[in-house]
Structure formats: C-alpha cells, structure tokens
Amino acid sequence: MIEVDGLTKLYGPLVAVQELSFGVAPGEILGLVGPNGAGKTTTLRSVAGIILPTRGTIRIAGHDLAREPLLAKAALAFIPDEPQLFEYLTVAEHLQFTARLYRQPEALDRVGPLLQELELSTRQDSLASELSRGMKQKLAIACGLVHQPRILMLDEPLTGLDPVGIRRMKRTIAARAQAGAAVVLSSHLLQLVEELCTRVLIIQGGRKVALGTMQEIVRDRPELSGRGLEDIFLSLTGHSDSGLP
C-alpha cells in the first residue's frame, strides 16, 4: 500500500532523510521511531505529499506520488501532531468540508457515528477555536477518518488526549488496520508503538537503523532478546549507556 524507495530530503546542506526505503502492507501498522531530529516528521510529510523529496520514489495505493499526486492523496490521511483546524468552522462543518474536498458525499453519513465514536457529538456546533487541545486533536482525527482513507499517517496521535481518549484512539487505529488500512504511526511513546505496531522502523540522522517486527530486529542482536522496544531503541541509537535506569 505504501512503497518508499530511496527517499532523500535535503534542506540546503542539511540531510534530513537519506536513502530511506520501506513498505507498509494493507492491515499493517508500522511504528516510526527515532530520536529528536531523526527525520520522522520529514518522512511522514514527504509520504503525505506535503513536502517534495529531493530524491527517491513514493507510491501510495499504487500511484506514484510525484506523477499522480491527486490519486495518491485521495487514498491517504495525514494527522499531524499539532491539529491544523480552521478556527472559524464548526466541528460538523469541518467534516462536511472534508467530505466535499474528497468528493465523497456518502461520507456525510459517517459524520454522526464518527462524532459519536470520538465523543464529539455534543460539540458538533462548536467552533474549532472553542475546543480544548484534546478535542481539537479528536476533530483532526475525525477529519482524517471521515473519507475512509486506505492509508493513515499519524504523527504523535495521542498528544493532548485524556486516558479514555487514548484508549479509544488505540482501538480506532487497530480497527482501521483490521479493516485493511495501512497505518504509519510516529511516536515517542515506545510502549504505544510496541503495543500497536506490527513492525517498527527505527531511524536516526535520517538513516534507517532497523526495520522489521520485534523478533526480526532482535534476531541479529541476540543480546537484546527478551528486551522491550525501549531497550532495543536505546541500544540501536547508541544511548544504552545513557545512565538511565
């Protein structure tokens, strides 16, 4: 569903992402982890078509993002860590507007259940500017889901959510994957990644450090066998001797 080959992004002399290749199959949840400045957001933004890669190809649902950007974008949803909303539109209007942009009038039938699922039903006539940070995040998620994307790109999706919201969000992500969506989830919450993701991509300095299931990653490093993702991550990124317990 997502095929990234040799993705490279340069900002002047700065190499944000270098020769990164990975794929995500339908129903799979790929966890994208890395230290600050590793290139996670640049990778997500490149795959979402927000920024243009310097080199490499990205195929979304069989469409080359560079050659058929509209078809590729129609298949995906990108939910950023900081909700990007129009403060002058209401909750319901955001969803109506999104349905119209994606030319899916039938998506309007999904608005009610989606608002129910994300506990926004009582706020559907509220302006985005009146919502709390967590509510805004839920609305951004709702906008990402209303057109039933086949590919879901999530950047720190749990930021600002309360414990109930976190649990619901985790269920939503898992349910979307079970329904056949390919999901890329970037997060610093390694427990979340370990719990939800079928495979993990660890990047550092814009380069791939490891890619695979937890078992595949530790196969080549027997000393990490039986350890959690946090230990594996710290070890692979050279922070295992950071002195932390």
Added chain:
Amino acid sequence: MTDAALFLIWRSTRNWALGLARRLRSPRYAIAVLVGVAYVALVFVGQRQGASGAIPVASLRIGGSLFLAVLILKWWLFGADRQALAFTPAEIHFLFPAPVPRAALLGYKLISAQRLIVVNVLVWALLIRRSDDSLGTLPYAISLWVFFSTLFFHRLAVALTRDSVAEHRGAGLRRAWPAGVVLAIIAGGAWVALRHVTVADLSQHPGGPLGAFRLLLETPPLSWILWPFQIPLLPLGASGLGDWALRLLPALALVALHVVWIVRADRAFEDAAIDASARRARRLERWKRYGAAGAPLTHRVRRWLPLGATGHPVGAIVWKNITRLVRTVSPALPLTVGVLLTLAIGLGVAAENQSGAVLTMVATLTLGWAGALAVFGPQWVRNDLRGELEHLSMLRTWPLSGSVIVTGQVLSSTLVLTALQLGLGGAGVVALLLSGQLLVAVPEASVLGLVALLLLFGLNLVSLALQNGAALLYPTWVRTELRPGGIEQMGQRLLTAGASLLLLLLAALGPGLIGGILGYGLWHSLGLWALAPAGILAAAGLGLEAFLILDWSGGRFEKTDPTAL
C-alpha cells in the same frame, strides 16, 4: 531582583539588536529597512518644511490637559486597560514563583515599560513637532518621555487600585480614598462651573460655542481642576531652555510620585496580572495568525449558508473562506456604511433645494471608492491564500491540484471585493439617477454597468492572482506584512504595494489596449454601445491573464515547502 531585572532587560535588548543586525545581512530585509528609513526621512523632512502636523503651544495646554483629564477620569470610572498589568508568559513563569517581593515585580514592570515608551518618544519626536520650534529635539524628546511615563505609570496605578478595590472591597476602598477625594473634587468643580451655563451663553459668545467652551476652561474653577493635568504637559509648552528646565521640575516630581505610589502599593496583583497576560497572549496569537485584518473570532454567526454535499471543491474553498469572513469581521462597518448611504440618498431626495449637491457628493464618494477599491482593495481584502499560509501543510494534503486550490482561494477574495464594488457602484448610480445627472438612459446604464462589473471582476481576479502568486513566491514576506513591526515592515509594505500596483498596471495594459482599439473601431457605428464589446473583450483578456497566473501559481503551490515558512 534589580540585578536580575536589569540583566534580563539588557540582555533581551542586546539580543534583539544583534538579531536585527544579523537580519540586515539579508538583502531583502536590508532593502525593506532602507525603504522604511527613506519613507520616515521624507515624512520628517516634510514636517520640517511645512507647518502641517505641528502642534500649537496654546492647544497643548488647554486641549491637552482636557484630553488628559477625560482620559484619566475614564480610567478611574470605567477601568484602565488591564494590559498595563500584563507580563509576558516567560516573565510570569520565571518571576512570579521566584522569591521576589511584589514591589520589585512592579519596579521591573516600570523599567521594562521604558522600551515601549522610548520607541513612542522617538516616533513622536521625529514626526510631530510644535508650531514654534524653539525647543531643541533633545529637550522635546525628554518632555515627551515625561509625558508618556506619567501616562503609563498612572494607568498602571489605576489598574492596581481598581483591582484592589474589586478584590478586597472594604479594605481596597479604604486604600483608594485619596483617589476618591480627587475624583469628588473634580466632579464638584465641574458641577460648579457648568451649573449656570446655558445654551444661550454658548451660542452668544463672540467666538461661538468653541470660544465659550474655551473661556469656561480657562476660568476658575475648571482652570484649577485642569491645572494638575497640565503638569506632564508643561515642558512641552516651554518657550526656551531656561523655561523648559523650570517646567520640567514639577513634571519630573510627578513621575517620581507615581513611581513611589506604584512600588509602595504592595497589593496582591498577581491574579489580575496573569489574567491580563493571558488576554494579551491570546490577542498576540490572533494577531500573529490573522494579522490586522483578523478581528477577534466571535460566536455571533452560527447558522450560515450550508455547504452542499456535492459540487466542485473550488466551491467548498470559496464557502470556507467566506464563512471565515462572515465569522471574523464585524458587520458593524458595512452596515454603518449602508445605513449612512441610504440616509444620505434619502436626505438628498428630501432636501429639495440641495438635492443635487448632496446626491452628487454621494455619487462621487461611492463611485470614487468603488474605483479606488480596484487599486487598493486587493491589499485590504485578504480572504485568500495569504490568510492561510499557516495551514499550507494541511492544504498540501488535499487531493486537489495546486491550481484548483489557488483558484478557490483567489475567487474568495475576488467575489468579496467585486460585491463591495457592486454595492458602492450601485449606490452611486442610484444617486446619479435620482439627481437627474445620469448622462445615459437607464437601459444603456444597466448594460454598461454590467460590463463595468465584468471588467472590475476581471481586474480584481488578476490583481488578487498576482498577490497570491507573490505570497507563494515570497511567503515569509507576505506573512509578516500585516503584523505590527518596525521600520523594516513599513518598508516591506511600501515595496509590496508599489510592486503590486506596477504589476497590475502592466497586466491591465494589454487587455486595456485591445478593448480600447475595438471600442474606438466600433464607436462611429455603435456610439456608446461600443463600450460593451470593448469592455467584454478587455474582461476576457484579463480573464485569460488570470488563468495563466493561477496556473503558474498552482505549480508554484505544489513546489512550495511549508516547512520553509
């Protein structure tokens, strides 16, 4: 605390200056600064050469003291702007939990306010002078500093006192008794002065009502009441250096008195300060996001034109942007203009003798404004991509081509601008019609009006397409254009306005020439009606240009890196 406060102020100012110097290395920034400085210099030279804008000394004493009295009375009675108590979020985070006495916090507030006061002093000293320029620039600047400091310190003191009264009721009132006595004296004096004044007194005075009012202000008891308000203005009215030094002493004493008043207040102002700071932070955030055009969001309009479930996405983008306009811009201004125009036309028709004059004035004003909007409107109506640059990341995820997105954005502003022109132009034509000065018959006027509207729509479309294209070409430039800023932003605005005007003239040249040639060719056979095909052809030419610009802008949109903003 003093050491820490001075360190903070000094380092912040130094780092700001260094940042400014670093930015000057960028040619774009340097050019903007140069243009801004040149503009200020031109205005300054203009002020030096002409008397316009200079303040007469006599007006300073009477008008200034009256203005101060009214302003200060308003603060006491209706509350001073609590922004005087506002700290930055970082100041609250670091200073409030620190082991620092309240007096020190207030002292810090007084010192840090000096940055703003000094900027104001510089601007006023450069741009606004007295009619007799006997006072040098430095004494004049010092006088201004005394005036602004007194004003700011008093505002802070009022905010503190009122907050204390609101918070502590009885105890607060007991602390505020001196202010209450002063207010009572002012009110009593005003009553004594005004109780015997009749309308006849005012109308029969040789100097007219204004002369009578001035006499009232210059005679006791009002002159006594106004005297304290003259103290901060005294140095500004000095006739020479010696006189200035004498007048400066009481004014400085007043500043010192205010400092003591504030620092010794020792009132729990933290809650009010945090509240004021939060308000200021919200206002700044809105300003950063939407610029000057972005009025505070209101909850007035909830029910609005619903968005249809089907249709082209351009329609959805236009709907979204017009929703933004409806929900963020107060309807008071367009309503007021509409009511005033209707009243003026009604008055013109009702006043039989002068109907021609009034209606001609209405027609001139409205048609003039409709024309002026064609030139300046695209700078003011920014209900398009220029107001959405912060959402560029999100716009890039939409499954729409760049040209569709840019077209939707540009159309949003074009429709609003053309509607404004239609309203004004329509009012102008009605006024001309009622005054009997419409030079063509109604059918011809209707057709030509429609053609003019088409032409204006084309012109607006080209102009706004150029503005939005520029926003994609120089996004950081356009983003910062509307925000409050220094001289460099003034230069930026001037450059942008000049370049926009030049580009618009160039863009209008081709269609104008083609339409003009056609109109000239048909004039002999069609007469006035020749303007219709000429206008339509010119509008079509503008439409073609707009299409090309939008297509180019769409490509540019797809290549713009939102992270570079």
